[in-house]
Amino acid sequence: MANEKEIRTQIASIKNTQKITKAMEMVAASKMRKAKDRMNATRPYASKMLNVIGHLANANTEYNHPFLLDREEVKRVGYIIISSDRGLCGGLNVNLFKAALKDMQEWQGKNIEIDFCLIGAKATQFFKKFSANIVSQVSQLGDEVHIEELIGTVKAMLDAYTDGKIDRLFLVENEFVNSMTQQPKVSPLLPLAAEDNDEMKHHWDYIYEPDAKTVLDGLLTRYAESIVYQGVVENVACEMSARMVAMKSASDNAGDLISDLELAYNKARQAAITQEISEIVGGAAAV
């Protein structure tokens, strides 16, 4: 049986760990609330933009943007993968990468090469090992992400699409279901699925300033960027909630360990006392 002092140091060290995990849990909980607010605040932009694009697609525009054209032959595909910068958030990133790899197998089976755009340090670490073809990368975005920080990274992929280097672009992100559940999701980003709605068909067109091409270019690029941005903001919320849950279970486990160790400690203490008494009694009897 381990001696008292040993057990006491062990308990003290686990208690310290528990303090840290508890603090991290609380920090993650408060950050999650803020991240969720930010996530909700990004929604109107994309939905408004989708409205405008819907109108444009249905208005009698003569210009067809490459983002809207579906290419039949696929020679190369692109993936934008959104991960977190820091760990200690349970299986969040690993589950995401697994989902991404599973989705990629289909392309690899057809001998189609894959380009990567990686957001977050964890994705970079992970996909480096695969000697993947990384086109662009950004990390250390912090908890408050601004769209400016993403524009360059996303543009690299959008340009590759426009130039015909890649024929499909996918976005791999974590979906925030609720604070307990996050779901990895792979969704096509380009070509944009323009819904053809006959009822929406207008018999009028807009006045374009300066011209339809410039406006549509700007609009579609911004739309793609905003989808990625939304994904990043959502990922922050996911990261925080996953961390909160992971840290909560870590604190609980630490509590279990401590109570087990305390039991062992008391047993050891009692055994020592009993032994001492029997020694004294034995000694007294001998005299």
Place this chain on the structure above:
Amino acid sequence: MAMSMHLDVVSAEKELFSGVVSAVFAPAIMGDVGIYPRHTPLVTSLRPGELKIEIEGKEDQFLYVSGGILEVQPGVVTVLSDTAIRAEDLDEAKAMEAKQRAEEALKDKQGDFDAAKAQVELVRAAEQLRMIERMRKIRK
């Protein structure tokens, strides 16, 4: 019945304005435009500048937009702002600093700073400063 239309100003990060207005003035790429109710459908890019919102029976509101897209439909106007910050929130010191930085970068061509980027930042900073000046005048 007074003529009115619905205006939405949204940026990628948050919704900035949503409500019924009587007129909007925006810095369009080919010159400022004034939009009144029942304007013909229009889509245009915006350059950095101020957005003036007129609401009946209320004081005019100003918003700073650093570019974006304006869409006009009969009865509904949407401004998709790049990163619009509320004019009140604009930090004058920050704008000054950005301007100085941009100017220095323009002088120092050897720097790794891109000259085109600096030019854009300069325009932005100047526009933000102008906006603050105006807000101050209105306050007084």
